[in-house]
Amino acid sequence: MPKLDISVEEEQKAFEAEIAAIEKQWASPRQAHLKRPYTAPTIAALRPSLPSNSTSSTKQALKLWSQLHTHNKSGTCELTFGTTDPIIVSQRAKSQQTVYVSGALCGFSEVAIPGMDHADYPWDTVPKVVSKVYKSQLWHSARQRQFRLRHPVSQRGELENWDYMAPIIADGDMGFGSLTSTMKMAAEFVEAGVAMIHIDDLAIGMKKFTVGQGRTVVPTSEYLGRLTAARMQFDVMGSETLLLCRCDTDHAEFITSVVDERDHEYVLGATEKGVQELKKWLKSAQAEGKDLRKVREEWKEKAGLKTFDEAVQGVAEKEEYGAYTAEVAKHKFLSLSARREIAVKTVKKDVFFDWELPRSAMGQYMFKSCVKAVVERALVAAPLGDVTWARMDSPVWKDIVEFHTEVRKVYPDRLFAFGYTGDYDYAKAGYSAEQVKTVHLDLAKMGIVWQVQPIWSLQGLNMVTEQFGKMWAEEGIAGYLRNVQGPALSQTPMADGFEKLSYCGGYLADAFFETVAGESIAEKGKADNFKRH
Incomplete structure (x- = not known):
């Protein structure tokens, strides 16, 4: 090389x-x-x-x-x-x-x-x-x-x-x-x-x-x-x-990770103590043959799913929550740990919040979209x-x-x-x-x-095809002539299709042969559209 x-x-x-x-x-x-x-x-x-x-x-x-x-x-x-x-x-x-x-x-x-x-x-x-x-x-x-x-x-x-x-x-x-x-x-x-x-x-x-x-x-x-x-x-x-x-x-319900603090405001957690992990709860329900959708909703209600800010609001006095939100508002984005620190300083009661409990069997965290x-x-x-x-x-x-x-x-x-x-x-x-x-x-x-x-x-193509297929099966060529070929050929200009050489490329295909043979692009009897140099 x-x-x-x-x-x-x-x-x-x-x-x-x-x-x-x-x-x-x-x-x-x-x-x-x-x-x-x-x-x-x-x-x-x-x-x-x-x-x-x-x-x-x-x-x-x-x-x-x-x-x-x-x-x-x-x-x-x-x-x-x-x-x-x-x-x-x-x-x-x-x-x-x-x-x-x-x-x-x-x-x-x-x-x-x-x-x-x-x-x-x-x-x-x-x-x-x-x-x-x-x-x-x-x-x-x-x-x-x-x-x-x-x-x-x-x-x-x-x-x-x-x-x-x-x-x-x-x-x-x-x-x-x-x-x-x-x-x-x-x-x-x-x-x-x-x-x-x-x-x-x-x-x-x-x-x-x-x-x-x-x-x-x-x-x-x-x-x-x-x-x-x-x-x-x-x-x-x-x-x-x-x-x-x-x-x-x-309307997204889950997020794969909480690695980015910009997402922490919207991650949901359990606010009630003593609830079992959701994935274990569902596994037990599955073994008992229960309706998992219904069981899942029951767990969410039992766990008191909220964002951390909502969890703070649930236990804080009105003035305390006002002080908490005022401090949070000073920052464009805040991690969960930073929000916890602010809550400790502004709210008397402890704020229970666990975003690990609602995680799915695939590891996703629950997310509150807005x-x-x-x-x-x-x-x-x-x-x-x-x-x-x-x-x-x-x-x-x-x-x-x-x-x-x-x-x-x-x-x-x-x-x-x-x-x-x-x-x-x-x-x-x-x-x-x-x-x-x-x-x-x-x-x-x-x-x-x-x-x-x-x-x-x-939707559109499936519906049109279904309608045409039914008509063709019931009426054959008569229906085709009435609904498709007749209207297409009588339309001005003619509807695009195989019969319309300008659309299906008939003139272009022949032009390749004509060019190789040295013929002009102009149609016979028409003025030459090109000047030879």
């Missing part, structure tokens, strides 16, 4: 030039809002000798950045939905500005063994789907362009001209393990052509759906570590790829990302308003995302029919510029 023929002086000069280029990029209008815990020299030293392939992702990211800021300025929003299918993606260009690739959808349709939304598929699953979608966009863009250029300028105004290169936003879930896994995933996303990915604060492997237990989040420090790893990888690749900081803390907790996480994460998304379990309007208002008090120009889950009960949440009609516009006024229905393919 030959040695590199470069002097250390030249090496240092190139290194310093790289640092200057990084610092210039970080100071640009696109990135000036970001705050990194590392320096430009560190990133420059991490880069390989040849630049990474991030051109496509950068171009799409800048396009998305412009779109989102345009919406923010005008008080409007992008309404999109989740899919993994390139054919569906091709039709979205007519109504959506962006494409969303959901991890949950990928887990159902793009893996060897389908499964529920546990993010238990290989870490490169979603990047591969992004690559598939992005390449399909390139193909549609190419076949449309080639078809248009076959025609004289005078005729092109009548031809379809869709922007098939809609920026792709993709689900990075929890980062898939260690920080190096998160970095590898981020790199694959960039090389696939993604515009933005989101990383959340959920615990890997701890999603449960039917046993009456909520989600589990990781400590704030671990969440920030994931975001930092993704941001660092983007910087190493020199990409402009956007990072969406998604916070799933709303809007304040979600806001705090979003605020500390914001400097690492470009957009914020607080996943809400239900569309409680006052909570939605409180979260976005509080974040914007600190970051007035913050861009937000919002996801509509498939089972939102708007009537139960107090919305009128008229309010539901305008909810996306009302959200947009708060800076929620990107709004998504993540799993449309599971």
